[in-house]
């Protein structure tokens with residue numbers, strides 16, 4: 001592909017990504033993979049260059065641009081070399097019209113600018129910076145010391161007990177330690193959320209929003225195969241990925257429950273009053289993981305956020321009756337927005353007045369209402385809010 005054709009390909013892809021973000025469709029990475037599947041003429045250098053254009057345009061615009069061309073023109077107006085490729089040559093983009101302007105450069109969507117700015121000076125920018133590569137050492141299979149010795153380029157994470165951090169570009173999934181289940185890719189913040197649960201052998205633990213089981217596996221390692229660990233989700237394709245992951249991790253006996261969205265209770269009644277821990281890793285806007293999925297900024301709208309807030313409250317209300325006396329609910333979102341974190345928990349404590357909040361993470365993050373907020377600039381983790389609430 002010529003450099004011009006690569007720019008045109010980025011424009012076409014951005015068009016797809018913009019529509020998909022607006023309509024709640026597939027993620028940018030999926031669309032990029034699909035695009036190249038049907039364009040075998042594109043070599044690895046072409047793919048890399050197109051991908052770089054696409055992600056540079058996504059990172060430059062906090063708000064969803066009007067079109068792929070507008071997004072790329074915005075970049076080109078700040079880069080003479082890129083602008084020179086808009087030369088009207090075959091398979092390339094048409095020249096930039098004197099009237100044409102890209103969307104204004106911004107880190108976060110305008111409607112969220114104040115909320116993000118309130119987190120602190122560098123937090124908005126840090127939410128879009130490249131994320132580190134964190135792994136959790138699976139204690140069922142190995143120890144952190146042994147893994148650190150085997151991977152001299154790794155360092156221990158500052159806060160998570162079983163975490164290690166690796167330099168960029170480390171090919172985790174082709175490493176023997178990954179194949180033998182010794183390591184799992186997991187951001188330090190996610191590891192801390194699983195730690196806060198305080199799961200231990202013999203407990204009954206419900207992971208109510210388990211997805212593909214990232215945190216379930218961390219809970220399983222803490223429980224060392226003793227007790228009950230029940231992983232629930234409403235999306236079958238996510239839960240279906242858990243058994244093979246659990247097998248690789250040597251985590252046996254995890255019970256899976258596919259819930260019916262809106263009728264979740266039907267599959268949970270037998271757990272009423274049984275759980276030592278219920279973890280609600282709630283569906284959320286993902287603002288804390290923008291550095292991994294920057295186009296998620298284009299998906300979020302005030303209406304979608306309101307719908308998530310309602311769902312989060314509903315899931316908390318499903319979780320509370322599952323607690324046995326003395327049991328704890330751990331509520332987490334990978335979001336830095338108060339409506340999903342601090343305010344959600346404050347409202348839950350008003351609805352369930354017998355519950356009491358506990359300080360979740362004494363050594364990291366900042367106290368945020370009745371929970372803890374982790375942010376990338378301050379804590380070098382994805383952005384998370386987490387709270388631990390105990391039933392007396």
Ligand SMILES: C[S@@+](CC[C@H](N)C(=O)[O-])C[C@H]1O[C@@H](n2cnc3c(N)ncnc32)[C@H](O)[C@@H]1O
Nearest residue numbers: 208209210211213214215233234235281282283
């Ligand atoms: C943040 S993700 C969970 C990530 C997972 N815990 C992990 O560590 O990989 C939230 C999950 O909640 C699930 N979910 C959505 N609505 C739900 C509901 N009503 N009940 C239970 N789970 C739900 C979603 O399908 C999604 O997998």
